Amino acid sequence: MAQEHVQIFDTTLRDGEQVPGCKLDTKSKLIIAERLDILGVDIIEAGFPVSSPGDFNSVVEISKLVKNATVCGLTRAVENDIKVAAEALTHAKRPRIHTGIGTSESHIKFKFNSNKEAIIERAVAAVTYAKSFVEDVEFYAEDAGRTDNEFLARVCEAVVKAGATVLNIPDTTGYCLPEEYGAKIKYLKENVTGIHKAVLSCHCHNDLGLATANSIAGIMNGARQIECTINGIGERAGNTSLEEVVMIMRQHPYLDLDTNINSKLLYPTSLLVSESMGMMVQPNKAVVGANAFAHSSGIHQDGVIKNRETYEIMDPHDVGVTESAIVLTARSGRAALAYRAKNVGYELDKLQLDKVYQEFLKLADSKKEINDEDIPVIIKASNIGLV
Ligand code: KIV
Ligand code: ZN
Numbered sequence: 001m002a003q004e005h006v007q008i009f010d011t012t013l014r015d016g017e018q019v020p021g022c023k024l025d026t027k028s029k030l031i032i033a034e035r036l037d038i039l040g041v042d043i044i045e046a047g048f049p050v051s052s053p054g055d056f057n058s059v060v061e062i063s064k065l066v067k068n069a070t071v072c073g074l075t076r077a078v079e080n081d082i083k084v085a086a087e088a089l090t091h092a093k094r095p096r097i098h099t100g101i102g103t104s105e106s107h108i109k110f111k112f113n114s115n116k117e118a119i120i121e122r123a124v125a126a127v128t129y130a131k132s133f134v135e136d137v138e139f140y141a142e143d144a145g146r147t148d149n150e151f152l153a154r155v156c157e158a159v160v161k162a163g164a165t166v167l168n169i170p171d172t173t174g175y176c177l178p179e180e181y182g183a184k185i186k187y188l189k190e191n192v193t194g195i196h197k198a199v200l201s202c203h204c205h206n207d208l209g210l211a212t213a214n215s216i217a218g219i220m221n222g223a224r225q226i227e228c229t230i231n232g233i234g235e236r237a238g239n240t241s242l243e244e245v246v247m248i249m250r251q252h253p254y255l256d257l258d259t260n261i262n263s264k265l266l267y268p269t270s271l272l273v274s275e276s277m278g279m280m281v282q283p284n285k286a287v288v289g290a291n292a293f294a295h296s297s298g299i300h301q302d303g304v305i306k307n308r309e310t311y312e313i314m315d316p317h318d319v320g321v322t323e324s325a326i327v328l329t330a331r332s333g334r335a336a337l338a339y340r341a342k343n344v345g346y347e348l349d350k351l352q353l354d355k356v357y358q359e360f361l362k363l364a365d366s367k368k369e370i371n372d373e374d375i376p377v378i379i380k381a382s383n384i385g386l387v
Pocket of ligand 1: 015140141142143168170171172173203205
């Protein structure tokens, strides 16, 4: 069976850039946008054009630069936002306007002091107006995660009728459980008349650490677009991490879902975004963290040296990491020490290794990590005659 395509909608330059202290200038945004295009994302959300002249200009320049991906601009359900976004996207080969409004009780009451009928009217008016500029209009039902499914379905049906091509179902506050979010997507698939005319999209935040799990639940229930960011950056605890969802689909082929992403560019792209934004990636971050392919306990190291697959479910080369790392610490065993010593030119027999290992433990107890330069020092101290 042919694998179905899941569109990757990258919002590193919009939701990702909302991280305090991570504002990028247009030049850096252009470098990242070009990389995202090469990486193979389907849609680049380039910014929120009405929010500032700088953002407007970035969307204009990204629209001129990007060759393959759709370029998208965010708006509220406000005429002027939509007009300004359309203007910023004039040069895009494939422009998309992303408009929407809050649909949860809390947003309707506290943000808009409005009611359900008026919200549907504004949603339809926004989509209709956006359609007067571009064919591709995505609608977001902000706080859909906490919106009751029946009302959400009514909103979706109305905006699809008005011409929305994509329905974004954001778990804006990162509240949903995977089963709940998956059931929401399923409910919309089964209860919105005309749903076949639109693509359902997952946009999940990570407040409870569930953004990736929720997005995967969404695609397993019929969504065909995931909104995500490199390194999972974004508002508060961040967005769904692009590298995680891409590799989950790759590593689980029975899902029969895949993306256009060139996974070998994931790690270099992660580095580029982290360096440009001055935002470090946590070492234990899945797929791209510094420790994602590092093994430090003796039991694991012994297994990996015998066969990488004993403790690795992904080949590091597949995500652009040069090799797995065998880290030498006081928890390491003889196999790891012999392996690392061999890498720097010392082939140790069993007796030699026993002696060197005792010296190694002495140093390892006083140092967090033993590096290549320490190895000849340890070998010399063990008096085996090699140094
Ligand atoms: O999280 C959210 O709801 C959003 C929308 C503006 C799409 O970022
Ligand atoms: Zn968001």
